[in-house]
Amino acid sequence: DGGITQSPKYLFRKEGQNVTLSCEQNLNHDAMYWYRQDPGQGLRLIYYSQIVNDFQKGDIAEGYSVSREKKESFPLTVTSAQKNPTAFYLCASSKGRNTGELFFGEGSRLTVL
Amino acid sequence: DQQVKQNSPSLSVQEGRISILNCDYTNSMFDYFLWYKKYPAEGPTFLISISSIKDKNEDGRFTVFLNKSAKHLSLHIVPSQPGDSAVYFCAASAGGTSYGKLTFGQGTILTVHP
16 A cells, blocks of 8 residues: 555654654655644645755755655654744655645654653 | 735535635746645645646536636535535645645635535
8 A cells, every 4th residue: 555654643852852753655756745734824845855865955944854865765853953843744755846746644743842 | 924825714614515715825936736635633635736827627526716817726616525524725836846845825624514
């Protein structure tokens, strides 16, 4: 069954700690994305990657880092530099750069205590 | 600076009637528009899209209309069904190097009553 798997679903972090959110896809998609959702707001793009070993900053990249060493995987690290990290994080993928039809995972909810 | 706006936080409709969800945008560079649907505790799923070269696109019960001069798009669902109850997001892209770089609206909660 093809899809996108995000883990963990829920994560609690103390202030000052880095955390890494996992995103794996078995759709053989080239492009992958990380979005963030806050209450009452739309999704905002953090980072995206169109091919392996390449990624670009989105609209709100400060305090985040990513890597794309394998086509299937696009982990997101929320660093201690991110001032307001409590949010719902969504990973997505698409077949290529010429489509906005994204396939989303179920999301990871990060809460900073 | 909200480049894509959905001004109605919620919409309530009777089963069988038409649901109309609205979306406005400000960025003239946007040339590709999409609607996504989201159920609680799930990721959004793609519903329908429209390119700026068209003013209408239809897929079954779902039709998206684009008015470029007004920078406005709308999603019509006819007839509405209780299973359509979800949050609907409109999104826009400037295409170019990546159509997946989407700017989303805040979402509209649609409730369809039996």
